[in-house]
Amino acid sequence: MKFEFSDLTVRFGSQVVLDKLTETIEGKALAIIGPSGGGKSTLLRVLGGLLPANEGKFALNGTWVDNNAQRLNEYRKQIGFVFQSNGLFPHLTALKNITLPLIHTFGMDKITAEKKAMDLMERFGLEDSSHKYPSQLSGGQQQRIAIIRAIAIEPKLLLLDEPTSALDPELAYEVLSMLKQLVESGVELVIVTHHLGFASNACDTVMYMDEFGIGEFGKTEELLRAPKTERLQRFISKILSI
Ligand SMILES: Nc1ncnc2c1ncn2[C@@H]1O[C@H](COP(=O)(O)OP(=O)(O)OP(=O)(O)O)[C@@H](O)[C@H]1O
Numbered sequence: 001m002k003f004e005f006s007d008l009t010v011r012f013g014s015q016v017v018l019d020k021l022t023e024t025i026e027g028k029a030l031a032i033i034g035p036s037g038g039g040k041s042t043l044l045r046v047l048g049g050l051l052p053a054n055e056g057k058f059a060l061n062g063t064w065v066d067n068n069a070q071r072l073n074e075y076r077k078q079i080g081f082v083f084q085s086n087g088l089f090p091h092l093t094a095l096k097n098i099t100l101p102l103i104h105t106f107g108m109d110k111i112t113a114e115k116k117a118m119d120l121m122e123r124f125g126l127e128d129s130s131h132k133y134p135s136q137l138s139g140g141q142q143q144r145i146a147i148i149r150a151i152a153i154e155p156k157l158l159l160l161d162e163p164t165s166a167l168d169p170e171l172a173y174e175v176l177s178m179l180k181q182l183v184e185s186g187v188e189l190v191i192v193t194h195h196l197g198f199a200s201n202a203c204d205t206v207m208y209m210d211e212f213g214i215g216e217f218g219k220t221e222e223l224l225r226a227p228k229t230e231r232l233q234r235f236i237s238k239i240l241s242i
């Protein structure tokens with residue numbers, strides 16, 4: 001993926017969260033790291049077309065996205081989104097959660113949609129979960145179903161906002177290894193995460209942001225092994241000290 005940002009600005013009242021962001025970032029898997037309140041979720045929501053910027057614009061792979069409702073809607077259909085809490089519909093089975101957008105948003109027929117959903121669930125060892133409701137699944141299984149729902153639409157890009165933060169370490173591991181597999185199979189993603197191990201093993205690019213904006217971004221090995229700014233050095237030692 002290639003993101004170009006041009007004067008991208010997001011404000012909440014008098015608080016400026018993104019301040020005339022102008023950068024170009026390229027990579028296959030981008031990890032966004034940084035302290036709480038730094039604007040990571042805000043940036044991700046803008047990149048997903050869920051939050052219009054107050055000023056400026058951005059491009060994904062050369063196509064500029066602005067606040068025009070129709071263009072934004074078309075753009076949103078190309079993006080898969082996974083949130084901290086999975087956002088599955090509680091009254092629908094795992095299978096129906098996955099097929100719903102395929103049928104209703106993308107006009108796929110029911111049989112094709114169900115085959116696609118079952119193939120993906122089998123690929124990730126979740127076929128036994130297909131007829132269960134979210135409340136009958138573990139947190140890790142729920143999150144993996146949410147990821148399958150997001151990739152079933154074959155998005156150009158998958159955006160994930162701390163997908164493992166509500167999970168025990170073992171369940172987080174299940175989810176992260178699924179994501180690593182997806183990256184290895186060519187799925188491009190942007191993930192907000194505190195798992196530096198995952199960022200380092202699965203993501204080729206890392207961006208650090210805090211309340212002062214984007215501190216650093218670049219190739220993972222260079223950035224995590226030899227951070228240039230004191231802000232990032234401090235953040236990494238803090239995370240590693242826990
Ligand atoms: N809808 C909103 N209305 C008002 N302020 C908001 C809104 N969303 C975010 N903010 C503010 O913007 C700043 C950045 O928030 P954001 O959620 O993007 O941070 P974050 O880096 O994702 O933090 P965390 O790691 O805790 O999830 C925060 O100070 C937050 O209070």
Ligand SMILES: [Mg+2]
Pocket residue numbers: 040041042161
């Ligand atoms: Mg956040």
